[in-house]
C-alpha cells in the first residue's frame with residue numbers, strides 16, 4: 001500500500017519531527033470530511049451553521065476515523081453569493097478554535113488570504129484554496145505560517161467556469177498546471193502540497209471522467225493527490241440522481257475507484273461511510289497483492 005506524506009513547519013496531530021519539518025504520514029487513502037459552515041453550499045447548506053451542529057458532525061466524523069476536517073465558510077458553487085471575509089471568519093473561527101487540539105487535522109477551505117491567515121492562527125493546519133493559491137498573498141500566508149496547501153485546478157471563476165469549458169488535452173493541461181504550481185509554491189516556501197484536479201470546476205462530464213481515469217498518472221508524481229467528487233453533478237449525469245444530497249453512493253463509487261488508482265485522500269460529505277468502505281477495499285486488495 002502506498003505511503004503518503006505531508007510536511008508542516010509547526011506541530012500537527014499524529015506527526016513525527018524530521019529535519020524538513022513535522023511530517024504527517026499515512027498509508028492508503030485517507031478521508032477529508034467536509035464541514036461547510038455555510039447557508040448555501042450546494043448539497044449541505046445550512047446543516048452546520050450552528051456551532052453545536054458543526055461540532056456534533058465533527059466529533060462523529062473524528063470518531064469514525066476521518067483523517068482531516070475541511071472547514072468552509074463560503075460556497076464555491078457556480079453563481080454562489082460572494083461572502084465578505086468578516087462573515088466567512090464569523091462562520092469558521094469558532095469551529096476551528098473549538099476543534100483545535102482535538103487531535104484531528106483541520107483544513108480551511110477558503111479563497112481569501114486574510115481568512116486563511118486568521119484560520120491558521122486559530123488552529124487550522126492546511127489551506128484548501130480552490131483557486132490554486134492564485135493570489136500571491138495566499139502563498140505568503142501559507143509559507144509564513146508553515147502550512148501545507150491543497151492546490152486545485154479551476155478553469156475561470158466559480159461564476160463563469162461551467163459556461164463553456166474547453167481544453168485541447170484536459171489531462172495534460174491540468175496535470176501540467178498542478179505540477180508547475182506545486183513547484184512554484186514550494187519554491188516560495190510552502191512546505192508541502194496536495195494536488196487536486198478540481199472535479200466540476202470548469203469541466204464537462206467528459207473532462208471530469210478523463211481526469212478521474214488519469215488519477216494514477218497524477219498520483220505517480222511526488223505530491224499526494226486529493227480527489228473530491230462528492231455529490232457533484234457528474235453523478236447525476238452518470239446515474240440520474242438530480243438531488244445532490246442523494247449522491248453519496250455514487251460519490252463512494254468514484255472515490256473507491258480513485259483510491260485504487262492511488263489517490264492519497266478523498267474529500268467526502270458521507271465521511272464515515274467512506275472510511276468504512278475504504279478500509280474494506282484496502283483489506284480486500286491486500287489479499288489480492
Ligand SMILES: Nc1nc2ncc(COP(=O)(O)OP(=O)(O)O)nc2c(=O)[nH]1
Nearest residue numbers: 036041042075076077150152196199228
Ligand atoms: N480541494 C477542493 N476543495 C473543494 N471545496 C469545495 C468544493 C465544492 O463542494 P462543497 O464544499 O460540498 O460545496 P460548496 O462549495 O457549495 O460549499 N469542491 C472542492 C474540490 O473539488 N476540491
